[in-house]
Every structure is written in structure tokens, then in C-alpha cells.
Amino acid sequence: MSSIIVLLTLVISCLAKTVTYDFDIGWVLASPDGYTRPVIGINGQWPIPTIEANEGDTIVVNAKNSLGNETTSLHFHGMSQQGTGPSDGPVGVTQCSIPPGSSFTYQFTATPAGTHWYHSHDHAQYPDGLRGQMIIHDPIWEASLGVDQQIHFSISDWYHNQMPGLLHTYLSPNNPTGELPSPDSFLVNDSSTAPTLNFLPGKKYLLRIVSVSALACGSIQFQGHQMIVVGIDGVEVYPETTDAITICAGQRYNVVIVGQSNPSNSFSYLVKMSTTMLTTIPSNMKTEVQGTISYTIDNILKPLISSSFSNSTLSDSTTLDDMTLKPLDNQLLLNPVGQSIDLYVNQTYYPGIGSRISLGSQPWVEPKVPSLYTALSTGESASDPAVYGPGVSPYVLSSGSIVQVVLTNPEAHPHPMHMHGHEFQVIARGSGTWDGNTNSLPIIPMKRDVVLVPANGYFVLRFRANNPGVWFFHCHIDWHLAAGMAATFIEAPDQLQKLESIPLQGASICTSQGYAASGNCAGVTTTSDITSNANCNTIFNTNTDGYVNALSPYVS
Numbered sequence: 001m002s003s004i005i006v007l008l009t010l011v012i013s014c015l016a017k018t019v020t021y022d023f024d025i026g027w028v029l030a031s032p033d034g035y036t037r038p039v040i041g042i043n044g045q046w047p048i049p050t051i052e053a054n055e056g057d058t059i060v061v062n063a064k065n066s067l068g069n070e071t072t073s074l075h076f077h078g079m080s081q082q083g084t085g086p087s088d089g090p091v092g093v094t095q096c097s098i099p100p101g102s103s104f105t106y107q108f109t110a111t112p113a114g115t116h117w118y119h120s121h122d123h124a125q126y127p128d129g130l131r132g133q134m135i136i137h138d139p140i141w142e143a144s145l146g147v148d149q150q151i152h153f154s155i156s157d158w159y160h161n162q163m164p165g166l167l168h169t170y171l172s173p174n175n176p177t178g179e180l181p182s183p184d185s186f187l188v189n190d191s192s193t194a195p196t197l198n199f200l201p202g203k204k205y206l207l208r209i210v211s212v213s214a215l216a217c218g219s220i221q222f223q224g225h226q227m228i229v230v231g232i233d234g235v236e237v238y239p240e241t242t243d244a245i246t247i248c249a250g251q252r253y254n255v256v257i258v259g260q261s262n263p264s265n266s267f268s269y270l271v272k273m274s275t276t277m278l279t280t281i282p283s284n285m286k287t288e289v290q291g292t293i294s295y296t297i298d299n300i301l302k303p304l305i306s307s308s309f310s311n312s313t314l315s316d317s318t319t320l321d322d323m324t325l326k327p328l329d330n331q332l333l334l335n336p337v338g339q340s341i342d343l344y345v346n347q348t349y350y351p352g353i354g355s356r357i358s359l360g361s362q363p364w365v366e367p368k369v370p371s372l373y374t375a376l377s378t379g380e381s382a383s384d385p386a387v388y389g390p391g392v393s394p395y396v397l398s399s400g401s402i403v404q405v406v407l408t409n410p411e412a413h414p415h416p417m418h419m420h421g422h423e424f425q426v427i428a429r430g431s432g433t434w435d436g437n438t439n440s441l442p443i444i445p446m447k448r449d450v451v452l453v454p455a456n457g458y459f460v461l462r463f464r465a466n467n468p469g470v471w472f473f474h475c476h477i478d479w480h481l482a483a484g485m486a487a488t489f490i491e492a493p494d495q496l497q498k499l500e501s502i503p504l505q506g507a508s509i510c511t512s513q514g515y516a517a518s519g520n521c522a523g524v525t526t527t528s529d530i531t532s533n534a535n536c537n538t539i540f541n542t543n544t545d546g547y548v549n550a551l552s553p554y555v556s
């Protein structure tokens, strides 16, 4: 048996191929929920293409910015980007933005397998449409599931207004409580009409579901069918059966659903937006989308069962708790901890500026020089957090150490937190603050790359610093990221400098916009230091400058 697997692995790795996408990013009109608006499409189309490859393939994405009036970038959410940090995509972290008329080529290995997505990582731009699905297949695992068909779809909230205007209002001094803009509707696969799932009796389906939301979580429930969860984010897990799942911004679920063996009718499925994050819920907001699992038997389409399913309410007891999932690789609790980082969600109103959120000492503000380029150009100083500028909330991680991140969230709202470059273990989560007790930690903790920190609660993550790079850690509510809710992990900069260099194309899109492509900020603590050091990363400051920094993302 094991020799067959070795053989299969060999065959598959020999078949590793290069998958190339030419993406021309531009404005198109779309009406996913009946309201027509400009959205950001690719090659004249929206929804944008799905990226699909096998684990181990090389993916090349040639991205051309044809928007004319906005900068952009692409991030491939879920990819570990080992040795290919400059292709990770977040602006200010691993690259400068791609200005209108310019191009940037992303190249990386497709790993880990899983249901992923790709999206703009430039100034809260992706909710204007620049987000798509990305499926990385693990053929051996898929064969082991014995599924007859794979089906993939996204869920998301949707706004009728464009992000720049909404962002301006959200970040402005007139919004002291940081009230979030309410979405107008909820979409399944970029439509308010959910796709019909055509099932055959007794067949097995692998559903790959990704939330590409800007803000809201969504729950999914299938009438007359249970879900067997087999994967979350890029992590394959031991099967667990549930009636309902909740998927928050950036999260993915792989679930197996078995068609009923002798169905006498078709069934509904329900996708509901969670509105707990919203202060005001507009009366015309559409929070629910209903789809159909349709059975056709002997050429006869079975009628939909009539029931009050559409009004079913989800209780916590029927919704899966992701903490109970166990990864198939059986990775043991990482121990002992070499470095512990305490972060705290701090939403503060800065008079004259607006509401901002920090995780570390101050809200994240986009630096002039991408932090990765600073790490690659400052020699031994790269392991001094000060060279990155205080505005990026920098934490330097030493090579190979086990890093623990304790995040405390005193707010009345949960946050989906995402780390680039890693799937972390979630070793504890709860309400209040962590008591630091390590006696009852799971032996094999749950792992993923986006995890919810509860309202008035905490989580504790662990990962090994084995992926040299500069990795963003941030809230995946795109509004909160724009408000600064992020920190920067500079992982093993000494190793990183041996592995990577600043790409020519990356340097050129920095300099073409008047930014240096390398920089050292040691000793810079005030705004005037920044002004006098053109190479230096920026800081968040409480003058109008900070407001302007966070609000001037677009080329005028």
C-alpha cells in the first residue's frame, strides 16, 4: 500500500506543470443582485476566473493594471509562498502597488492543497469585485474521499456603492465609533440567485466553499442532508459531521455531501448573512439566499419539498465548532514556545482623524518601502524591528523557533484573523482573557489560516518559524485592515536574505511611483524624521497626516 502511495506521489510530482494566467485587470459592469454597478473584472469579465492547479505545480500570474484610475495588487490567499515572498501581494508588506498601466508577474508553487482564493491586497479594494476562487488539488486525498464530483462556490456580502467612497466615510472623523458600512445583499457564487446543485441519488459530492466577504460571516445549511467536513482552509481534517457551518471572511470549508439514496423530492439550501457586526440593519438589506439541491430521477425532475426550512434558525448546537477538528497530518502541539507575542485589539478614536484599530503599539499604516524590501536590503540590521518603522507594528521572529501569538479582543464583536505564510495551530480560544494554563492543551490542535477571535475573548496560536519571509497578520474584515488592524511578522530575516532578492520589476513599480525600493528606518520616531528620510517607512501619527496617509490610496 505504502509503495503504491510512493509511486503515485512520484508520478504526480513528475507531472508537475506550469499553469500560466494572463490577467488584464479592468472595470466592467455587473449586476449580481439586480443592481448594476462598475466592478473590477479580469479580461473583461466578472466574476473573475478560477485559478486551478495541482499541488506542486508552478503558478504564474501576469497581472496588468488596466484600471486607469486605481492602483492594485494580487494576493493568493492560502499559499505558503516558501522562497517566493515577493509574490505574496499585500501592498506595503511584500510589494508596492501596481500603478495604472503597469504589470507585475507573480510566480509561486501551488502549495498547500485546498480551497483557496485570490484577491486584491491594496487599500480595501477587493470588495469592489477583485476576488476569485483558487482550487489547489491533492489528487490522492480526493481519490481517498471517493467523491463522484467536485463543486465549488463562494459566498460573500455585497455593496452597491464603491469602496473608496465608503472607506472615506468609515475612516473619517465623523465616524467616531467606527461604525461599519452595511452591505446591501448577500451573494452565493457572485449572484443573489444561488446555483442549483444537481445531485444524483447516492452519489458523493465534494463541496468547496470559500467566503470572499468584506465583512460578514455567513452560515450554510442543507435541507435533508448533513455535511461531512473534510477540510478547512489548506488543512485536510478527519471527517466530522454537522448540520450547519459558519464561514467568515477569508475562511474555506471542504465538505462531502452524500445524495439521498431514494429521494422523493428536491431540497433547499440556505445561506444566511450574520448581521452581528452591524450597528444598523437597513430594512431593504437582503441577508438570505436560498438555493436548490435538485434530483432528477428517470428524467423526472423531483419537486421541491415544501417546508418552513427557509425560516429555520441556526443554533450554536447545530453549527460546527472548528476547534473540534483534527488535522489529518496529526501534527502534535508545538512545544516548547521560543517566543511569545501578546497582541491586543485596541479601537481608538483619534480626534480629527477618525477611528483606528491597533494590534500592537499603533495602527498599521502602509510604509513607503514594503517591509519585505526593507528586510532584504538592510543586512544585519534586518533583525532590528526599528528598521521597519513603528507604523508597521513589526515583530522579528528567529529562525526555527516556535512562536506563540496570544490575541485578546475586548470588543463586543468577533474578528476573523488571518496570517500569511503559515497555517497555525489554534491551541486555545475562549471568552475573557487567557489564563496562561498550558496543562489542558490539545495534543493535536486544530490548524487553519483564518480563525475567529470571539467577542470579549481570546485565542492562542502557535507555529514554527520555518518559512523565512515577511508575513502580514491582520483582521480579514477589510474595513478593519484599512483602519490599521494588522501587525507584520519578519520571520528569519537572516535566512531570508540568502533565499530571496528584491525583484527588478518590484523595484521598478516602487521607483516609478516615487518610492525607494529599499530602506532603513532605524532611529525614526517622529513625522519630521520621516519627511527627512525619503527611504523611510511611515508612522501613524495623530496629526492630519495620519488621516491623509490612511485615506489617499488612489491615484487622482
Ligand SMILES: *[C@@H]1O[C@H](CO)[C@@H](O)[C@H](O)[C@H]1NC(C)=O
Pocket (backbone or CB within 6 Å): 027, 038, 069, 070, 162, 164, 554
Ligand atoms: C474609476 O473608474 C471607474 C470606472 O469608470 C469608476 O466606476 C470608479 O468610481 C473610479 N474610481 C475612482 C477611485 O475614481
Ligand SMILES: *[C@@H]1O[C@H](CO)[C@@H](O)[C@H](O)[C@H]1NC(C)=O
Pocket (backbone or CB within 6 Å): 047, 048, 049, 050, 151, 152, 153, 154, 189, 195
Ligand atoms: C461558481 O462560479 C465559478 C466561476 O466563477 C464556476 O466555475 C463554478 O462552477 C460555480 N459553481 C457552481 C456551483 O455553479
Ligand SMILES: *[C@@H]1O[C@H](CO)[C@@H](O)[C@H](O)[C@H]1NC(C)=O
Pocket (backbone or CB within 6 Å): 307, 308, 310, 311
Ligand atoms: C418565513 O419568513 C418569511 C419572511 O422572513 C415570512 O414571509 C414567511 O411567512 C415565513 N414562513 C413561515 C412558514 O413561517
Ligand SMILES: *[C@@H]1O[C@H](CO)[C@@H](O)[C@H](O)[C@H]1NC(C)=O
Pocket (backbone or CB within 6 Å): 344, 346, 347, 348, 361, 362
Ligand atoms: C489604546 O491605544 C491608545 C492610543 O494609542 C492608548 O492611549 C491606549 O492606552 C490603548 N489602550 C490599551 C488598553 O492599550
